[in-house]
Amino acid sequence: MRLKRDNHCWRVIDSFSGVRGCLESLALKNGYRVAALCNALGCSNRYLYMVFMRDIGLPPKTWMNLECMVVARRKLEGGKSIQQVAKELGFGSVATFNRRFHKMYRMSPGRFVSSRLVFDPEKPVVPLDDEDA
Numbered sequence: 001m002r003l004k005r006d007n008h009c010w011r012v013i014d015s016f017s018g019v020r021g022c023l024e025s026l027a028l029k030n031g032y033r034v035a036a037l038c039n040a041l042g043c044s045n046r047y048l049y050m051v052f053m054r055d056i057g058l059p060p061k062t063w064m065n066l067e068c069m070v071v072a073r074r075k076l077e078g079g080k081s082i083q084q085v086a087k088e089l090g091f092g093s094v095a096t097f098n099r100r101f102h103k104m105y106r107m108s109p110g111r112f113v114s115s116r117l118v119f120d121p122e123k124p125v126v127p128l129d130d131e132d133a
Contacts, residue, residue, distance in 0.1 A: 031090040
């Protein structure tokens, strides 16, 4: 089995189960669980670890934790609520999701959402300085 980076996506090539395609989608579908990913790919935890270290340079669990938080950020940026994102990504509670998000991004998901600038065509754009006007 091989993992290959292709157009902003890791691709699974020649898995034992015949599964091919985007590793990120496969990880999401399997709830970011290493054991579930192993079952889907038809390999052992040890073999998956070896493939990840060889092709990606990270252990599978580390990669999945990072990828999960990237997806969480994208979902929040897309307008989903913190509760929705936590549920969709399989977190046992919103508090667990909040801790993991804070560990990765050094801010709570609530602060992240409130810090995003939302374009509103009804409001005029105000320059930051008088010099820029």
